[in-house]
Amino acid sequence: MRHADLLTLNAKDVLNLMVAQSGRTWEDVAAVVGWSPTVLSRVRCATDDYFPKLTVLPRFCVASKSTMILDWVEAQVDAAAVRLDVDALDAKGLLLSMSGLLEGLASAAKAASEAISDDRIGQSEARDIIRKLRSLSAAAVRTISGLRPIAGTVED
Numbered sequence: 001m002r003h004a005d006l007l008t009l010n011a012k013d014v015l016n017l018m019v020a021q022s023g024r025t026w027e028d029v030a031a032v033v034g035w036s037p038t039v040l041s042r043v044r045c046a047t048d049d050y051f052p053k054l055t056v057l058p059r060f061c062v063a064s065k066s067t068m069i070l071d072w073v074e075a076q077v078d079a080a081a082v083r084l085d086v087d088a089l090d091a092k093g094l095l096l097s098m099s100g101l102l103e104g105l106a107s108a109a110k111a112a113s114e115a116i117s118d119d120r121i122g123q124s125e126a127r128d129i130i131r132k133l134r135s136l137s138a139a140a141v142r143t144i145s146g147l148r149p150i151a152g153t154v155e156d
Contacts, residue, residue, distance in 0.1 A: 006068075006075035012046060014072045018064040032063035078148060089146035097143040104139055108132040 006014070019029050030040040033056060042050040052060060061067050089097060111132055115125035 006072045007079055009072065011051060011069070011072065012043075014069050015043065015060070015064075018060075018066040018068050021066060021068075022064040024064065029060065029063040033059045078144075086145050086149050088149040089143070093146060094143070097139070097146065101136065101139055101143065104132065104136040108136055 009017070019026055022029065026040060026044060030037075030043075033052075035043065035052075035056075039052075042048050043052055057069060061069065108129060111125070111129050115121045115129060121129075
């Protein structure tokens with residue numbers, strides 16, 4: 001689903017779509033997540049403002065075989081960033097940010113290369129690579145946030 005399409009949906013629409021596309025029933029998803037029938041009823045009710053706890057969303061994503069709700073949050077944030085008081089990157093800031101991203105990518109690539117040198121990836125190596133990629137991802141989001149005031153609304 002395109003970013004722009006996600007802007008037209010509300011959060012409960014996205015949850016419904018995730019379950020529908022998973023091939024599972026709501027009851028199956030609720031069982032994996034650990035929701036009681038009452039909680040499931042509230043989550044599914046379009047007129048109830050109830051929304052699952054943030055800490056439950058990872059299990060919901062696994063149960064529904066989708067991270068679309070995370071994409072929806074990202075789309076909402078990107079759209080709102082145009083209206084937020086976010087400082088735009090200038091040329092020097094963009095250059096520094098891109099340089100940092102490349103350094104972070106090189107660090108993650110080096111860790112990955114070292115991890116596969118013996119044809120297996122150990123637990124600590126995998127965790128180190130994940131840490132580096134998360135840091136890289138956070139840096140990329142900061143760069144995007146700095147570009148959003150210049151670029152305007154999301155259209156892709």
